[in-house]
Amino acid sequence: MIFAVMLNTSNFSCYMASKKAEPTETNIIDVHAHIGEFKGYDLSLVTLLKEIKENKIQYAFISNIDGASISGVTADSDEVTANEASFQAAKANPKLKPLFWAKPGAKMSSAETAEKFLRYKNFCGIKFHPDFNNFSANAPEIMPYLALCEKYKVPALFHCGGSSRSKASVIYEAAKKFPTVPVVLYHMGFNTSHQEAIVVAEQAKNKKDALIYLETSHVSPETVLRAIKTVGADRVVFGTDATYYGEGHYQQYLDTLQTIKKSVSSEEFQQFIHNNAVSIFNITEDKTNQGNKNEPAKPKDSNTKPN
Numbered sequence: 434m435i436f437a438v439m440l441n442t443s444n445f446s447c448y449m450a451s452k453k454a455e456p457t458e459t460n461i462i463d464v465h466a467h468i469g470e471f472k473g474y475d476l477s478l479v480t481l482l483k484e485i486k487e488n489k490i491q492y493a494f495i496s497n498i499d500g501a502s503i504s505g506v507t508a509d510s511d512e513v514t515a516n517e518a519s520f521q522a523a524k525a526n527p528k529l530k531p532l533f534w535a536k537p538g539a540k541m542s543s544a545e546t547a548e549k550f551l552r553y554k555n556f557c558g559i560k561f562h563p564d565f566n567n568f569s570a571n572a573p574e575i576m577p578y579l580a581l582c583e584k585y586k587v588p589a590l591f592h593c594g595g596s597s598r599s600k601a602s603v604i605y606e607a608a609k610k611f612p613t614v615p616v617v618l619y620h621m622g623f624n625t626s627h628q629e630a631i632v633v634a635e636q637a638k639n640k641k642d643a644l645i646y647l648e649t650s651h652v653s654p655e656t657v658l659r660a661i662k663t664v665g666a667d668r669v670v671f672g673t674d675a676t677y678y679g680e681g682h683y684q685q686y687l688d689t690l691q692t693i694k695k696s697v698s699s700e701e702f703q704q705f706i707h708n709n710a711v712s713i714f715n716i717t718e719d720k721t722n723q724g725n726k727n728e729p730a731k732p733k734d735s736n737t738k739p740n
Contacts, residue, residue: 454687459489460703461690462710464590465619465650465672466529468522469498469515472506475679478522484676485528488683491707492530493675494557494714495519496590500534501565511541520554530714532560532590537574539566544577551585557714558588563598570599571606579607582614588713590648593618593630601630608643615713617670621647627656634664646713650674654692661693666701670709 463485467476476498485493499508500515508515512534519531533556536542550556559578563570570591582589589611591604601622608616621630630647637643647669649657661669671690676682694702711718 454684458690458706460491461489461671461706462491462716463493463673463675464617464670464710464713465648466493466495466675467498468495468519469500470508471498471501474677476676478526480676480680480682481529482526483680484682490528490683492528492710492716494530494532494590494710495522496532496534496560498534500536501562502536502539502567503565507565512536512539512543512546513541516550516556520550520556530557532556532558535559535561535575535578536566537561537568537572537578544581547578548581548585551581551587556587558582558590560590562592563603564592564594564596568598570604575607576610579611579614583611586715588615588617590617590619592623593620594623595625599623600625601633605633605637605643605645608637608645612641612643615644615646617646617648617672617713619648619672619674620651621649621656621660623651627652627660631660631663634660634668638664638668646670646709648672649686649689650677652689654689657689658692658696661697661701661705666697666704667709669705670713671706 466481468478468481469476481493497510497515497519499510499518500512501507502509515534516531523529523531533547533550535547547559559582561570561575568574579589592599593601593604597603601618604616604618608614618630618634621627634645634647637645645668647660647664649669650672651674657669673683673686678685690706693705710716
């Protein structure tokens with residue numbers, strides 16, 4: 434979830450890898466990637482596919498930034514157009530898994546549309562960007578979408594920032610209404626100290642009133658480690674906002690991977706880079722080593738679906 438104008442990455446830039454290194458992990462799942470166009474950034478499908486191949490990414494979960502409503506910067510596509518593009522990209526490239534870009538309250542948007550993609554096109558979750566689409570994370574308009582996440586047993590993935598619309602505490606209010614739905618806080622508070630998001634995730638875990646995960650894009654390695662130590666490795670999931678950095682994108686996260694690997698147990702590291710995503714997205718791992726597949730659960734009592 435690239436943040437509104439994406440001008441300030443100073444909190445993360447000092448941690449960027451300075452030279453290309455060969456990837457050492459082969460089972461990384463990136464829960465945060467994009468297709469589409471955002472003026473000034475390379476989010477092309479060609480670049481994404483090149484990056485995940487070169488860095489041996491097992492899966493990348495994509496949403497289409499064309500659904501963002503930023504005049505002169507993004508396409509502001511309607512829900513059907515934006516998400517159909519994600520469907521086609523994932524259909525042609527099995528390593529890509531589609532997330533529905535939701536536009537609650539916007540013209541030609543509805544939970545009914547979302548359900549069609551969840552039910553008939555195997556979308557793996559619903560992505561919300563309060564800042565790019567001008568709604569509050571706890572607005573009434575998002576509740577029908579969250580009800581679908583509950584119904585189809587798929588996660589809700591929120592851009593988490595520092596604004597009154599997207600901050601962690603506001604997302605927490607919505608998450609508590611659907612306590613069985615995995616809710617992923619992308620960036621764990623973009624351009625913030627991340628402390629609020631860490632506190633929220635810890636409270637939700639202790640109170641068992643919401644299922645909140647923290648995601649790591651644009652977060653320093655030290656802060657990612659602090660999140661793991663505070664909340665637990667079972668509540669922090671690897672994501673990168675691919676391909677925010679264009680070619681060489683995954684190189685920018687080598688320090689994070691190396692820092693976490695040497696600082697936690699091997700079991701905790703696997704939770705971080707792989708197992709949490711498997712749990713969040715209900716990925717069925719093929720024990721015959723013929724590949725993995727994602728099969729979102731279908732409700733037993735429904736004949737329709739949106740998205």
